[in-house]
Amino acid sequence: MKIEGKKLIWKEYQKEIATDDYFYARSCIRQNFFPGSEKAFTRILKDELGKNLYDSQHHTSCTGIGYHTDVVPFETTMTVVARQFSLMQEAGYSNYIASCITSFGLYTEIIETWKHFPETLEKTREYLFKATGREFSIPNNLAHASDIIYKFRNEIAAKAKFRLVDKETGCPLKVVEHIGCHYSKMFPHKGVGGAEFPYVLTGMIEAWGGEVVDYPERRHCCGFGFRQYAIQANRGFSISCSRKKFESMAPYEPDMIITNCPGCPMFLDRWQYALSEMEGQTYGKNGNGIPVFTYEEVAGLVLGYDPWDLGLQVHQVPAEPLLDKIGIPYNPENKFKGANGEDLGQPDAPNFLKFYKE
Amino acid sequence: MNKQVAIIGAGIAGLEAASILDSMGFKVTLVEKAEHTGGHIQNWHQLFPDRRNATEVAQGIISKPLANVSTEFNREVTSIQPFAEKFIISAKDGWVFNADAVLITTGFELFDAKRKEEYGYGIYDHVITSAELETLFKKENGVTLRIGRTPSRIGLVHCVGSRDEKIGNIFCSKVCCVTAVKQAIELKELYPECEIYCLYMDLRMSGRHYEELYKQAQEEYSIQFIRGRLSEAAEDKSGKIIVKVEDTLLGRPLKMTMDMLVLMTGMVASAQTASICSSAGIQKDSDGFFKASDPHLYGNITGIPGIFLAGTCSGPKTISDTLSDARSAALAVQSYLSAEANN
Numbered sequence: 001m002k003i004e005g006k007k008l009i010w011k012e013y014q015k016e017i018a019t020d021d022y023f024y025a026r027s028c029i030r031q032n033f034f035p036g037s038e039k040a041f042t043r044i045l046k047d048e049l050g051k052n053l054y055d056s057q058h059h060t061s062c063t064g065i066g067y068h069t070d071v072v073p074f075e076t077t078m079t080v081v082a083r084q085f086s087l088m089q090e091a092g093y094s095n096y097i098a099s100c101i102t103s104f105g106l107y108t109e110i111i112e113t114w115k116h117f118p119e120t121l122e123k124t125r126e127y128l129f130k131a132t133g134r135e136f137s138i139p140n141n142l143a144h145a146s147d148i149i150y151k152f153r154n155e156i157a158a159k160a161k162f163r164l165v166d167k168e169t170g171c172p173l174k175v176v177e178h179i180g181c182h183y184s185k186m187f188p189h190k191g192v193g194g195a196e197f198p199y200v201l202t203g204m205i206e207a208w209g210g211e212v213v214d215y216p217e218r219r220h221c222c223g224f225g226f227r228q229y230a231i232q233a234n235r236g237f238s239i240s241c242s243r244k245k246f247e248s249m250a251p252y253e254p255d256m257i258i259t260n261c262p263g264c265p266m267f268l269d270r271w272q273y274a275l276s277e278m279e280g281q282t283y284g285k286n287g288n289g290i291p292v293f294t295y296e297e298v299a300g301l302v303l304g305y306d307p308w309d310l311g312l313q314v315h316q317v318p319a320e321p322l323l324d325k326i327g328i329p330y331n332p333e334n335k336f337k338g339a340n341g342e343d344l345g346q347p348d349a350p351n352f353l354k355f356y357k358e
Numbered sequence: 359m360n361k362q363v364a365i366i367g368a369g370i371a372g373l374e375a376a377s378i379l380d381s382m383g384f385k386v387t388l389v390e391k392a393e394h395t396g397g398h399i400q401n402w403h404q405l406f407p408d409r410r411n412a413t414e415v416a417q418g419i420i421s422k423p424l425a426n427v428s429t430e431f432n433r434e435v436t437s438i439q440p441f442a443e444k445f446i447i448s449a450k451d452g453w454v455f456n457a458d459a460v461l462i463t464t465g466f467e468l469f470d471a472k473r474k475e476e477y478g479y480g481i482y483d484h485v486i487t488s489a490e491l492e493t494l495f496k497k498e499n500g501v502t503l504r505i506g507r508t509p510s511r512i513g514l515v516h517c518v519g520s521r522d523e524k525i526g527n528i529f530c531s532k533v534c535c536v537t538a539v540k541q542a543i544e545l546k547e548l549y550p551e552c553e554i555y556c557l558y559m560d561l562r563m564s565g566r567h568y569e570e571l572y573k574q575a576q577e578e579y580s581i582q583f584i585r586g587r588l589s590e591a592a593e594d595k596s597g598k599i600i601v602k603v604e605d606t607l608l609g610r611p612l613k614m615t616m617d618m619l620v621l622m623t624g625m626v627a628s629a630q631t632a633s634i635c636s637s638a639g640i641q642k643d644s645d646g647f648f649k650a651s652d653p654h655l656y657g658n659i660t661g662i663p664g665i666f667l668a669g670t671c672s673g674p675k676t677i678s679d680t681l682s683d684a685r686s687a688a689l690a691v692q693s694y695l696s697a698e699a700n701n
Contacts, residue, residue, distance in 0.1 A: 001593060005480035008472065196475035196590075216592040216600045219476075251595055 001214060006197050013184075013194035017151045018095035018141040021052045023088040027100035028061040030294075033266045036311025038099055040300040041145055048159055048303060049152055054091050059084050064102035068226045075127065078120070081110050082128040086136035096139035097148060101261035104144040105182025108190050111138055142190075144183060146260035146295050150192055150200045153207040161304030164210030166255075167327035172211035173255040176290070177201035178222055178245075178268065180261025201258050204295055208302050210255075217248035223271060224263025242271040246283045246290070253285070256322050257292040268292045273316040276352040287354040289317035301328055308334050320356045332356065361695045364389060364447050364457035366435045366634070369397025370419050370677060371669025372463035374684035375691075377422040379461075382692050386427040387455065389447065391434040391630075396420055397465055403495035405677060406533075406540040407567040412492075415677065430455075435464075435630060437637030440662060443698075445638075458698070459664045459691050462634065462648060463684065466625035466670040469519025469527070476590040477515065477621055484599055485591060485619045488514075488534070491541055501548065501618070506597075509552050509617035512545055513601055514538045515588050516558040520624030529645045531624030532674040535561050536568045538622045539575045546579040555582045555614070557603050565676060584612070591619055625674040638665055648672045658687040666690055 022045070026038050045051040063080050066072035088096055098104040114121035128134050149156070157163075164173040179198045184191025193199025196219070202212050221228075223241035228234045245268070249257075259265040269292040276282050276289070284290045292315065293301075300310045301323075307330045312319040323330055335356070336344045349355035363379050365372045368390035376386045388395070396419075402412035433449040438460055447455045471479035471487050479485045484505050486494075494500030502508055516538055520531040535558065542554045556575075561583070563569045575581040586604045594600055599616045627646035635642040640660045643649040648667050650657045658666050668687035669680045 002481055002483065005472070005478075008480065009475055194475065197481070214593070216594050218592065219590055 009197050010193045010199045013189060013192065013199070015143075015147070015190060015192055016141060017143050017147045019151075020095075021093060022095045022097045022143075022148070023054045023056065023091060023093035023139075024097045024145075025056065025059050025062075025084055025099060025103065027098075027103065027262050028065075029266075030099060030262045033262060034294050034297065034311055035314060036300070036309060037294040037296040040296040040305065040310055041099070041149070043305075044156070044296070044299055044303065045148070049155060053097075054093055056087055056091065059087055062098075062100070062103040062106050064100070064106045065226060065230070067106065068102070069230050075123070077106065078110050078113070078124045079127040079131065081107060082124050082136045083132060083134060085139060086128065086132075086134040088139060089135075089137045094137065094140040096142050097145050098142070099145045101144060101180030101182045102263075104142070105180075105186055107142055108187050111142065112187065114138065144200075144260065146183070146200050147192060149295055149299055150203050153204045156299055156302060157207045157209075160208060160302045162302055162326050162328055164205065164208045164298075164302070164326065166325055168325075172209055173322075173325070174213050174252060175205045175210040176213050176215065176218075176249050176252075176254045176257040177205060178218075178257060178259045178261075178264050180259070180264055181221065181225075183260060201260055201295060204298070205258065208298070213249060213252045213254050215249040215252050217245045220245050220248070222259070222261075222264040223267040224261065229263075229267070238267065239271050239274060242267055243275055246272065246275070249290070250283045254290055255325060256298075257290055258295055258298055259292065260295050265292045265294050269316045273350055273353055276350060280352050282353055284317075284321070287352065288321050289353050291315065291317045291319045291322045293319070301326070304328075306330070308337075316353075318354065318356045360385060361458040361699070362387065362456070363459050363461060363691055363695070364445070364455060365461045365463055366438070366447070366630075367391075367397070367463040367465055367669075367671070368395040368429060369463060369465045369669065370399055370416070371465065371671075371680050371684040371687075372461070373419050373422070373424075374681050375461055375463060375668055375688045376427050377424055378685055378688035379691060380424050380427050382688070384426070384692075384695065386424075387457070388427060388429040389433045389435055389449070389455070390429060390431050393431050395429065398468075398489075399677065401489060401493055403492045404540065404544065406536045407565065407571045409540065409544075419681070436633045438462075438634055438665065439637055440639070440664070443664075445664060459666065459695055461666045461668055461687055461691055462660075462671050463667075463669045463687075464628045464630050464634070464671045466647075466674065467628045469531075469623045469626050471518055471621045471623050473525050474518055474522075474621070477518065477588060477619070478591045478593065478599075479621055482591065482593045482599060482619075483597055484593075484617065485621065487518075487621050487623045488537055488541060489623065491620050495541075495544055501545070505618050507617065509545075509549055511553045511555070511614070511616050512549075512618045512620065513555045513557060513599075513614065513616045514542055514620045514622060516556065516561075516622050517587070518621040518623050519626065521559060527624065527626065527645070529674070530562060532562070532564075533676055534622040534624055536563060536565065536571065538620075539563075539568075539572050539581070541620065542581045543571070543575050543579050546581060552617075553582065554579075555584055555616075557584050557586055557588055557601075559587060560585070586612070625670060628671065631671065638662055640665060643673075645673065656690075658683065658690045664694060666694075
């Protein structure tokens with residue numbers, strides 16, 4: 001492996017990322033899957049970095065999942081997206097951040113479509129105006145939320161209370177990074193580092209003290225392919241994809257997985273449980289799995305946020321072994337308590353995957 | 359007949375044309391960007407289809423008498439400007455030269471395999487190009503030393519940088535298929551126990567005796583030919599290369615572990631082409647190579663009287679086609695300068 005070769009590729013794929021004044025569009029599924037991540041993002045941007053972030057209450061789903069499963073026609077999707085851009089314009093912003101990779105890919109696709117087919121842009125303007133009386137501008141800068149954390153990775157590192165380092169040995173943690181397909185596979189130049197050797201998460205891992213694991217199935221799909229999981233009969237493909245990745249990464253003994261898509265952490269986390277129940281197989285040491293995180297969760301951990309405030313208790317693969325390895329303190333008693341201290345109850349322990357109770 | 363001809367590029371096309379124009383009595387100056395003549399052939403070990411030693415062929419061309427030929431080395435020509443029935447040739451280093459006619463023989467460059475990022479060239483240690491494999495063949499135990507062990511499986515990937523819309527080269531480089539077959543045989547001779555796979559789109563055995571070589575590769579050397587384009591290469595913990603490819607005849611995906619992956623890099627137009635075209639007013643073809651005024655009838659003649667083309671600067675060619683093209687170009691130059699003298 002020649003790191004210089006990767007650096008040459010990374011140089012080719014740099015994108016402009018706005019430095020401040022962002023309009024933030026949340027994901028329609030992430031708050032269910034990883035409920036603390038978007039909260040952590042707004043906290044980091046506002047409280048740690050002092051950025052101006054507009055968190056709109058009025059935007060809708062981008063229709064991405066409906067679009068990719070052929071339920072929503074492209075014209076409708078473009079009109080819905082135009083409405084999001086109209087909200088951005090109305091709020092006085094021109095830098096748009098998408099929390100979701102599917103949305104980011106879809107916004108990119110739509111903006112490119114409008115660029116190449118101005119008549120389609122005019123049609124969309126007409127549809128939006130007829131439906132809502134609204135007008136819109138195309139964002140000056142479109143970024144995925146992971147681009148923003150990547151841009152400020154060194155500022156986060158400067159404020160870090162913890163690093164991605166084994167507290168006993170001082171060795172960097174071995175980290176698997178997994179990029180959502182729609183981040184850069186459709187438009188490599190819209191992603192930091194391109195599609196084949198993306199840098200967006202690698203940059204964070206390096207800045208926060210970890211070491212990236214390059215394993216053979218690094219580029220393989222996580223199992224969130226829309227037609228694999230959305231159609232029940234195809235779900236075997238979904239879990240097979242995840243399994244293929246775990247089998248390939250396990251010999252490298254990774255400490256954790258970091259992702260930047262709504263679906264990847266969901267499937268890489270939950271399928272580890274399903275695989276353990278189906279095959280009795282776990283991919284970490286001593287019956288543990290390989291804990292899976294969003295990049296906001298990892299940024300939050302590095303900054304010293306309480307793991308339960310970050311929502312790590314809803315992960316299927318427990319994060320405790322990793323927290324212990326880094327030396328991040330946590331109170332096991334609070335794991336299944338709500339924000340106001342009420343007891344939320346504990347899930348049943350899996351048969352094989354190690355479970356950490358209070 | 360004391361006319362001055364400048365030949366831009368001292369590869370095999372430039373040398374062959376120089377020797378003929380020299381024998382016709384013209385003053386010839388070869389302008390070469392490198393510090394030696396011969397071009398790509400100098401790096402090659404054996405030539406297809408007869409496995410002839412490349413150095414022997416190179417020597418055969420280089421050693422031809424060049425009585426009135428001078429050579430300017432390390433001069434990278436950037437512009438050719440027509441001026442008062444002559445041509446002003448300028449190089450990057452500021453060198454300027456006048457000639458009555460110019461023959462462009464700037465050849466080709468090998469496709470930069472790093473652009474096919476998914477194959478991992480420049481990143482994975484044991485992904486190499488076909489040109490690099492030739493240099494390994496020239497050294498004793500070159501391949502073994504390069505990968506640190508006796509190989510048990512090697513893959514050769516056809517059409518790297520050729521016939522590839524994704525990277526913008528839709529043309530066929532013409533020589534890579536048969537080069538792959540030749541290199542596969544050479545590898546099998548070196549390592550009889552090694553499995554050799556050629557991953558191809560289709561095999562274009564258009565030259566004389568190419569088909570026989572292909573047949574020999576299958577029947578005598580048991581080279582495995584798999585029709586399918588590589589989707590990606592990755593490295594495993596031991597440094598071996600894991601490739602994913604679809605076998606389009608069986609209609610199923612394949613995953614194989616290789617000790618070494620050889621990328622059959624195609625030809626692309628040399629970097630000088632664009633600047634020479636714009637300065638001289640010559641047309642560049644859609645594939646990036648120089649465009650002849652009439653590819654059927656006047657393949658060596660550009661749209662600018664007095665500027666001629668030979669060899670792979672006007673598109674991929676084999677060595678024998680390149681040499682024939684150079685001879686034909688020399689006659690075209692002679693015809694032009696004789697007509698000029700008579701006027």
